Amino acid sequence: MIRFENVKKKFGDTVVLNNISFNIEPGEFIVLIGPSGCGKTTTLKSINRLITPEEGKIFVNGQDISKANPVKLRRKIGYVIQQIGLFPNMTIEQNIGLVPKRLKYSKSEIKKITKDLMEMVDMSYDEYAHKYPTELSGGQQQRIGVLRALAASPPIVLMDEPFGALDPMTRATLQEEIVRLQKKLKKTIVFVTHDMNEALDLADKIIFMEHGEIVQMATPDEMLANPANDLIRDFMRKSSATSDPSNLTAADFMRTNAISVYKKRSIRECTDLMARQHIDSLLIKNDDDTYVGIITIKDVRKHGKSSGSIGEIIPNENITSDAGENAKDAFDKLYNSGDNYVVVLNNDKTIAGIISKTSMATAMADTLWGDMQ
Amino acid sequence: MDFSLVFEHLYLVLMTVLFSVIVGLPLGVLAYITPSVRKIVLWAVEILQTIPALALLGLIIIALGPGKTTVIVGLVLYSLLPIVHNTYIGLESVDSGIKEAGKGMGLTQFDRLISVEIPLALPMIFTGIRIATVTTIGVAVFATSVGGGGLGAVIYKGIRTQNMELILFGTVALMIMAILFDVLMIWINNRLTKRTSN
Ligand SMILES: Nc1ncnc2c1ncn2[C@@H]1O[C@H](COP(=O)(O)OP(=O)(O)OP(=O)(O)O)[C@@H](O)[C@H]1O
Numbered sequence: 001m002i003r004f005e006n007v008k009k010k011f012g013d014t015v016v017l018n019n020i021s022f023n024i025e026p027g028e029f030i031v032l033i034g035p036s037g038c039g040k041t042t043t044l045k046s047i048n049r050l051i052t053p054e055e056g057k058i059f060v061n062g063q064d065i066s067k068a069n070p071v072k073l074r075r076k077i078g079y080v081i082q083q084i085g086l087f088p089n090m091t092i093e094q095n096i097g098l099v100p101k102r103l104k105y106s107k108s109e110i111k112k113i114t115k116d117l118m119e120m121v122d123m124s125y126d127e128y129a130h131k132y133p134t135e136l137s138g139g140q141q142q143r144i145g146v147l148r149a150l151a152a153s154p155p156i157v158l159m160d161e162p163f164g165a166l167d168p169m170t171r172a173t174l175q176e177e178i179v180r181l182q183k184k185l186k187k188t189i190v191f192v193t194h195d196m197n198e199a200l201d202l203a204d205k206i207i208f209m210e211h212g213e214i215v216q217m218a219t220p221d222e223m224l225a226n227p228a229n230d231l232i233r234d235f236m237r238k239s240s241a242t243s244d245p246s247n248l249t250a251a252d253f254m255r256t257n258a259i260s261v262y263k264k265r266s267i268r269e270c271t272d273l274m275a276r277q278h279i280d281s282l283l284i285k286n287d288d289d290t291y292v293g294i295i296t297i298k299d300v301r302k303h304g305k306s307s308g309s310i311g312e313i314i315p316n317e318n319i320t321s322d323a324g325e326n327a328k329d330a331f332d333k334l335y336n337s338g339d340n341y342v343v344v345l346n347n348d349k350t351i352a353g354i355i356s357k358t359s360m361a362t363a364m365a366d367t368l369w370g371d372m373q
Numbered sequence: 374m375d376f377s378l379v380f381e382h383l384y385l386v387l388m389t390v391l392f393s394v395i396v397g398l399p400l401g402v403l404a405y406i407t408p409s410v411r412k413i414v415l416w417a418v419e420i421l422q423t424i425p426a427l428a429l430l431g432l433i434i435i436a437l438g439p440g441k442t443t444v445i446v447g448l449v450l451y452s453l454l455p456i457v458h459n460t461y462i463g464l465e466s467v468d469s470g471i472k473e474a475g476k477g478m479g480l481t482q483f484d485r486l487i488s489v490e491i492p493l494a495l496p497m498i499f500t501g502i503r504i505a506t507v508t509t510i511g512v513a514v515f516a517t518s519v520g521g522g523g524l525g526a527v528i529y530k531g532i533r534t535q536n537m538e539l540i541l542f543g544t545v546a547l548m549i550m551a552i553l554f555d556v557l558m559i560w561i562n563n564r565l566t567k568r569t570s571n
Pocket residue numbers: 011012016034035036037038039040041042043194
């Protein structure tokens with residue numbers, strides 16, 4: 001399906017891909033992993049010609065892609081990136097339907113595709129299809145990013161750290177979804193990550209890269225049993241360390257999309273924000289981004305007037321924890337306090353995220369029954 | 374008081390803005406998509422604006438003779454800078470993830486510009502147009518000195534005849550015009566920004 005033959009790429013004088021060769025069979029889930037800068041993204045982008053290597057040949061479906069029309073090639077290869085890259089000026093349906101529309105699918109076909117795809121990830125078409133990307137959470141946006149890549153039924157999908165910016169909970173859910181989608185749709189997937197857990201969970205085969213070369217290409221079991229070098233062994237060890245629950249920190253469980261506002265924001269803006277996001281409290285921060293406290297909708301009501309800035313209302317103290325604090329301690333605090341969530345703070349007292357009771361329950365279920373597959 | 378001069382002034386301003394957009398927008402896009410000519414384009418529009426408006430009109434009058442065309446050509450050259458610059462910067466500052474997604478999905482460069490990049494740069498481009506409009510309202514006062522008419526005539530006449538009332542009428546009319554356009558265009562811009570900002 002995808003074949004690299006002695007592919008070499010340089011940026012200036014530095015060799016980024018050094019004689020890479022490999023072969024990917026149809027329907028395989030391939031995960032590219034390795035330390036930062038080892039050439040994963042470069043490898044991936046060579047497949048859809050966002051990057052052109054100096055030497056060697058790349059075949060997709062038997063065709064030498066250096067002879068293909070890049071636009072046509074890319075429309076047959078789904079592409080998902082970490083920054084998500086949904087078009088904010090288009091609705092969810094328009095985003096998903098973008099490539100199908102260019103391929104002259106009819107309106108009704110596009111609607112059906114959008115509906116079916118959204119159903120597969122449990123997002124209601126009626127509720128979300130006509131919303132704009134900024135009205136969705138980070139996790140929902142990336143779901144749409146994945147669906148958009150699948151919309152024109154490309155046989156191949158490339159994903160560059162698609163879940164890298166999501167919190168661990170959402171990432172776990174999306175990992176399950178991508179496995180389910182792949183089983184169902186039988187795509188050939190090339191997936192970049194630097195998280196060994198993610199690689200072991202998802203891959204049929206893992207390609208481990210270092211300094212622009214492939215160190216090992218093997219199934220997860222083979223790689224676990226016989227890591228080709230110390231670096232790979234190291235990657236594996238680190239990943240098993242984070243899967244030991246007693247090593248988990250507050251940062252591993254927090255949601256990073258908590259909504260915070262500066263003190264100087266007007267009360268009206270803040271209430272609008274709460275209404276739009278369906279939340280009943282906001283994290284308040286100083287101009288230097290340090291955390292002040294939280295303000296609930298009740299406080300706003302008690303305050304009585306909607307003019308003036310949110311800083312005029314006295315914020316509540318909410319329980320906090322440091323990002324590096326042991327997750328169990330953070331959970332204990334949450335459990336023993338009456339608060340709805342713990343505010344997780346970085347070393348410099350800026351807001352890192354929040355841990356709610358829901359994230360706590362999911363985390364416990366995970367430790368009890370393993371990853372909820 | 375002659376209100377027809379107000380309309381004449383408005384006419385000069387609107388024609389100028391129209392042609393500045395017709396010329397400036399493509400130039401801004403050109404600067405964005407072709408790095409090889411970027412420097413020259415941005416440099417040229419900047420140089421144009423450093424020429425004093427009166428001198429610029431004087432130069433054009435040699436080529437085109439006095440009249441409205443001369444005024445409009447001069448004012449257009451003069452107001453290219455904010456439009457070209459803002460178009461270029463607006464396009465350049467569209468999020469790189471969005472650009473990469475568009476390219477990676479197989480949109481052609483033209484398609485990306487039309488469907489994504491220009492719509493997202495629109496608030497910025499529109500700000501450029503607003504700056505050009507408000508500036509032109511003021512600079513168009515010089516029109517009268519090359520036979521283009523407009524409110525400049527009122528003010529010049531006022532100065533010549535030491536008629537305070539005339540000077541005030543001209544100045545206040547200009548100020549009101551500038552403020553109205555500014556407020557109106559800010560309002561439009563806010564509506565444009567609503568959806569695309571994130
Ligand atoms: N456009 C570019 N110009 C110059 N050097 C580049 C360019 N893109 C990548 N590189 C260099 O090429 C090397 C490989 O980059 P690549 O993006 O493929 O790494 P990666 O494995 O994806 O890393 P990461 O895990 O950090 O995303 C790096 O050393 C990087 O600095």
